Amino acid sequence: MPTACLACPLRRRDIFTKISREEIEAIQRFKAGELKIEAGTPFLMEGSNSPQLFTALSGLGLRYKTLENGRRQVINFLFPGDFIGLQAGLMGEMQHSVEATTAMTLCVFDRSEFFRFFRSHPSRAFDITWLAAVEEHFLGEALASLGQRNGLERTAWALTRIYLRLEALGMLDSDKRCPLPYRQQDLADALGQSLVHTNKVLAKLRDRQLVSWSDGAVQIHDLKGLADLGGVEIESEIVRPLM
Amino acid sequence: MPTACLACPLRRRDIFTKISREEIEAIQRFKAGELKIEAGTPFLMEGSNSPQLFTALSGLGLRYKTLENGRRQVINFLFPGDFIGLQAGLMGEMQHSVEATTAMTLCVFDRSEFFRFFRSHPSRAFDITWLAAVEEHFLGEALASLGQRNGLERTAWALTRIYLRLEALGMLDSDKRCPLPYRQQDLADALGQSLVHTNKVLAKLRDRQLVSWSDGAVQIHDLKGLADLGGVEIESEIVRPLM
DNA sequence: CGAGTGATTGACGCAGATCAAGCGAAGTGG
DNA sequence: CCACTTCGCTTGATCTGCGTCAATCACTCG
Numbered sequence: 001m002p003t004a005c006l007a008c009p010l011r012r013r014d015i016f017t018k019i020s021r022e023e024i025e026a027i028q029r030f031k032a033g034e035l036k037i038e039a040g041t042p043f044l045m046e047g048s049n050s051p052q053l054f055t056a057l058s059g060l061g062l063r064y065k066t067l068e069n070g071r072r073q074v075i076n077f078l079f080p081g082d083f084i085g086l087q088a089g090l091m092g093e094m095q096h097s098v099e100a101t102t103a104m105t106l107c108v109f110d111r112s113e114f115f116r117f118f119r120s121h122p123s124r125a126f127d128i129t130w131l132a133a134v135e136e137h138f139l140g141e142a143l144a145s146l147g148q149r150n151g152l153e154r155t156a157w158a159l160t161r162i163y164l165r166l167e168a169l170g171m172l173d174s175d176k177r178c179p180l181p182y183r184q185q186d187l188a189d190a191l192g193q194s195l196v197h198t199n200k201v202l203a204k205l206r207d208r209q210l211v212s213w214s215d216g217a218v219q220i221h222d223l224k225g226l227a228d229l230g231g232v233e234i235e236s237e238i239v240r241p242l243m
Numbered sequence: 244m245p246t247a248c249l250a251c252p253l254r255r256r257d258i259f260t261k262i263s264r265e266e267i268e269a270i271q272r273f274k275a276g277e278l279k280i281e282a283g284t285p286f287l288m289e290g291s292n293s294p295q296l297f298t299a300l301s302g303l304g305l306r307y308k309t310l311e312n313g314r315r316q317v318i319n320f321l322f323p324g325d326f327i328g329l330q331a332g333l334m335g336e337m338q339h340s341v342e343a344t345t346a347m348t349l350c351v352f353d354r355s356e357f358f359r360f361f362r363s364h365p366s367r368a369f370d371i372t373w374l375a376a377v378e379e380h381f382l383g384e385a386l387a388s389l390g391q392r393n394g395l396e397r398t399a400w401a402l403t404r405i406y407l408r409l410e411a412l413g414m415l416d417s418d419k420r421c422p423l424p425y426r427q428q429d430l431a432d433a434l435g436q437s438l439v440h441t442n443k444v445l446a447k448l449r450d451r452q453l454v455s456w457s458d459g460a461v462q463i464h465d466l467k468g469l470a471d472l473g474g475v476e477i478e479s480e481i482v483r484p485l486m
Numbered sequence: 487c488g489a490g491t492g493a494t495t496g497a498c499g500c501a502g503a504t505c506a507a508g509c510g511a512a513g514t515g516g
Numbered sequence: 517c518c519a520c521t522t523c524g525c526t527t528g529a530t531c532t533g534c535g536t537c538a539a540t541c542a543c544t545c546g
Contacts, residue, residue: 065387068474069396073387090369090376091481096383118372119365125372126361130333132375137330137338139382144308144316146389147435151502153312183524192390197502199526214525231311238334394534426492437535442494457493 002034003057003107008242010057010081015168016242023123027243030117030124035106042099043106044085049093051111053085055243059104060179062186065096074190076138077182079165083131083243089114102181109243127241134240146192149231154191155201157230159211163220168237176220180213245277246300246350251485253300253324258411259485266366270486273360273367278349285342286349287328292336294354296328298486302347303422305429308339317433319381320425322408326374326486332357345424352486370484377483389435392474397434398444400473402454406463411480419463423456 003009005028010016035054037043044050046065061078075096078084088094089111109117118125145157166178173179188198206212210226212219220226227234246252248271253259278297280286287293289308304321318339321327331337332354352360361368388400409421416422431441449455453469455462463469470477 065383067387067391069391071391073383073390075383075386086372087376087380090373091380095380115369118369122362122365122368125365125368126333126358129329129361129368129372129375132372132379133330133333136375136379136382137334139379139386140308140316140318140339143318143382143386143389144310146386147316147432148310148312148314185524189390194503195525196504196527200502203526428492438493439495439536440534443534446494 002031003105004028005031008057010169011242013081013169015237015239016081017127017239019123019241023121026121026124030109030113030121031107032110032113033108035108037100037104037106039100039103042097044088044094044098046094046097048088050085050088053083053089053109053111053114055107055109056080056082056084057105057107059100059102060181061098061100061102061104062182062190063096063098064189072189073192074186076142077162077186077190080169080171081240081242083128085111086128086132101186107243124243128243130241131243134238137238142190145231151191151193151197151201152204153230154193155187155198155205155230156210156226157232158187158191159205159213159218159220160223160227160230160232160234163211163218163223163226164232164234164237173217176223178218179216180218181216245274246348247271248274251300253412254485256324256412258480258482259324260370260482262366262484266364269364269367273352273356273364275351275353275356278351280343280347280349282343282346285340287331287337287341289337289340291331293328293331296326296332296352296354296357298350298352299323299325299327300348300350302343302345303424304341304343304345304347305425305433306339306341307432315432316435317429319385320405320429320433323412323414324483324485326371328354329371329375344429350486367486371486373484374486377481380481385433388473394434394436394440394444395447396473397436398430398441398448398473399453399469400475401430401434402448402456402461402463403466403470403473403475403477406454406461406466406469407475407477407480416460419466421461422459423461424459 005024006021056078058080063075063078065073065075067073084098145154149157162180163178166172171178184198184202185195188195191198202213209221210229211221223234248267249264299321301323306318306321308316308318310316327341388397392400405423406421409415414421427441428438431438434441445456452464453472454464466477
C-alpha cells in the first residue's frame with residue numbers, strides 16, 4: 001500500500017516548500033510506484049544508466065564514489081526527502097553509487113516520463129532545478145570543510161549539519177538525541193580522514209562535552225559550542241521542494 | 244556591440260549541445276545585455292541577492308567561499324560557457340562569491356524573467372537543470388580529490404581537468420600549451436593545501452616532466468602520465484548545454 | 487629607487503596517516 | 517551451548533606529508 005503523495009508525512013515538515021493540492025496530485029500521477037530496499041543494499045551504481053529516479057521517503061543511505069586507487073569518498077548522507085538519480089536522469093549515467101544504510105522506502109519515478117513531466121509542469125521543473133541548486137550548495141560547503149578545516153572542526157561541522165537536518169525532519173528521538181546508524185568508517189570517508197583519526201576526534205568531542213555518538217545515535221550536549229567549532233550558522237535549514 | 248547568440252563562437256564547440264535556430268533565438272530574447280568586467284573584480288558576493296544571471300562568454304574567473312576562520316575555499320574555476328548565479332536565481336541568494344581573474348565578458352539575463360522563461364521554454368528549463376547536474380558532478384569529483392588524494396595526485400588531477408576543459412574550448416595557444424592566469428595561491432585554495440606545498444608539488448610535476456606552469460601558461464609534457472597520476476579518465480569532456 | 491606582488495626554497499614541527507593489537511557484541515555452525 | 521569468526525570500535529606507537537615560518541629573488545609600477 002504505497003503512500004499517497006497527498007498524505008505524505010514528509011510534506012508536513014516546514015523544511016519543504018508548500019505546494020497546492022493540484023500540484024501534489026500531479027506529482028502523484030508522475031509517481032510510478034514505491035520501492036523498499038533492505039539495509040546494506042546498493043541500489044544505484046556508478047556508471048549505471050538507471051531508468052528510474054527516486055525520492056527517499058524513509059530510511060537513511062549514502063552516496064559515494066570509488067576512486068581508481070580503491071579509496072572511497074562519501075559524497076553525502078541521504079535523508080528522507082532527498083531526490084536521487086538526477087544525474088542519470090539528465091546526463092545519462094550516474095557518476096556515483098548510492099546505497100541504503102538502513103532499510104529505505106523510495107518513491108519511484110520513471111525516467112521515460114521525466115521530460116514529459118518537466119514540460120507539462122514547469123513549476124515542478126523549477127523545483128527540480130532548485131533541488132539541484134541546493135545540492136550544489138551543500139557540496140560547496142562540504143568542499144570548503146574538507147579543504148579548509150582540521151579534523152576536529154570538520155567533524156563538528158558534519159555532526160551539526162546532520163543534526164540540524166534530522167531535527168528539521170522531526171527525526172529526533174528525544175532531547176537532542178537522534179538516530180545515526182552509520183559506521184565511523186562512513187563518516188571518515190565523508191570527511192577524507194582515516195578511521196583511526198576520526199575515532200580519536202569523536203572521543204575528543206565527547207570529552208569536551210559537545211556531542212557523543214555511539215550505538216547508532218548522536219546525543220548533542222552543546223549545540224552552540226559544536227556549531228561554533230564547526231563554523232556552522234545555526235539557522236533554520238534551507239527550505240527545499242519535495243518531489 | 245553585443246554578440247548575437249546565433250553568432251556566438253562558443254556555440255560551435257563540440258563541448259556544447261546543439262540546439263535549433265529557433266531555440267537560440269529564444270535565448271537571445273531572454274538575454275538582457277552584455278557586461279564587461281575588469282580583471283580582479285568580484286561581481287557576485289556571498290549573501291548577495293543578485294537580480295541577474297550570467298553566462299561567461301570570455302575570460303576566466305573563480306568562485307569561492309570565505310569561511311568564518313578567514314580561510315578561502317575556491318569552489319571552482321570559471322571558464323567560458325559557464326552559467327553563473329543559479330543559486331541566487333533560485334534560492335534567493337548566493338552561497339559563494341564570484342570574481343573575474345582576467346577581464347571577462349558576460350552575457351546577462353534578468354532574474355525577473357527567469358521563471359517566465361523557464362515556463363515558456365521547457366527544453367531550456369531542462370538544459371538549466373542539466374547544467375546544475377553537471378556542476379554537481381564536478382563538485383563531487385573535487386570533493387573526492389580533496390578527500391582521497393595526496394598533494395601530488397590532487398594537483399595532477401586539477402591540472403588535467405583544467406587542461407581538458409580548455410582544450411575542449413579551443414583555448415590552447417599552441418602545442419598542448421594553454422593560458423592559465425591564476426596565481427598559485429588560487430590553486431592552493433582550490434585544493435585545500437598551502438601555497439608553499441603547492442609550489443613544491445608543482446616543482447615536482449615539472450621535474451617529472453609532466454607539466455610546467457609558469458608565466459600564466461601551462462605546458463603539458465605528458466598528458467597520459469599526468470592524467471594517470473591524477474586519476475582522470477581522458478575522454479571527451481562532458482557535453483553540456485550553453486545558455 | 488623603494489614598495490608591492492608572486493614565485494621559490496630551506497628549516498622545523500605537528501596533525502593526522504599507518505600499523506598493530508585488543509575488545510565486546512553478534513552471528514553461525516557443529 | 518560453546519568454539520570460532522566477523523565486524524565495528526578503541527587505543528597506543530611510530531612515521532611522514534604537509535603546514536607554518538622565514539628569507540630571498542624576480543618583476544612591475546608609481
